[in-house]
Amino acid sequence: xxxxxxxxxxxxxxxxxxxxxxxxxxxxxxxxxxxxxxxxxxxxxxxxxxxxxxxxxxxxxxxxxxxxxxxxxxxxxxxxxxxxxxxxxxxxxxxxxxxxxxxxxxxxxxxxxxxxxxxxxxxxxxxxxxxxxxxxxxxxxxxxxxxxxxxxxxxxxxxxxxxxxxx
Numbered sequence: 001x002x003x004x005x006x007x008x009x010x011x012x013x014x015x016x017x018x019x020x021x022x023x024x025x026x027x028x029x030x031x032x033x034x035x036x037x038x039x040x041x042x043x044x045x046x047x048x049x050x051x052x053x054x055x056x057x058x059x060x061x062x063x064x065x066x067x068x069x070x071x072x073x074x075x076x077x078x079x080x081x082x083x084x085x086x087x088x089x090x091x092x093x094x095x096x097x098x099x100x101x102x103x104x105x106x107x108x109x110x111x112x113x114x115x116x117x118x119x120x121x122x123x124x125x126x127x128x129x130x131x132x133x134x135x136x137x138x139x140x141x142x143x144x145x146x147x148x149x150x151x152x153x154x155x156x157x158x159x160x161x162x163x164x165x166x167x
Contacts, residue, residue: 017035017049017051018035018038018114018123019033019035019049019052019111021033021054022131022132031098031110031111031112031130032109032111033109033112034111034113034114034126034127034130034131035099035112035114036113036114036116036118036123036127037049037113037114037116039116040069041071042065042071042073042086043071046063046077046084047079047080050063050101051080057101057103057106057107057109058104058105059103060079060101060102061082061084061085061102061103062084062085062087062102063084063085063087064087064088064100064102065086065087065088065089066088066089066091066098066113067088067090067091068090069113074086096112096130097115098110098113099111099113112126
């Protein structure tokens with residue numbers, strides 16, 4: 001009599017961070033990137049997004065979010081072996097949902113947030129509009145219909161402020 005070992009349950013792959021950063025340029029931008037989280041659970045989504053940021057952005061120690069848009073969260077959380085202070089501010093009726101990231105001595109970066117329940121087509125259009133790109137298919141230019149995902153790019157700085165090299 002032989003006994004078969006049941007296969008280990010496979011865990012579904014973690015969803016990629018849906019984040020698109022503006023190209024680095026000489027002129028400052030109002031939006032440094034666009035983030036399309038999978039949910040409004042800040043404790044789950046924020047660490048994944050912070051881990052996907054370029055190392056040139058430094059250690060993010062402060063994050064400000066729209067108080068009404070995100071789930072309850074403590075005033076600070078431990079992310080990647082550092083404390084990140086969370087600030088919840090009331091949303092401005094004139095500014096889309098944003099996440100503001102602060103890195104001491106390196107700068108401030110503003111990311112527009114696309115609602116988690118947006119379709120891929122709507123997200124692609126919102127990303128293109130926020131970053132000044134052309135929407136997919138305009139003028140015969142083929143562009144991906146879904147937002148760019150990043151795992152952990154290195155050396156892409158697109159934010160505002162003075163940046164010093166990290167050693």
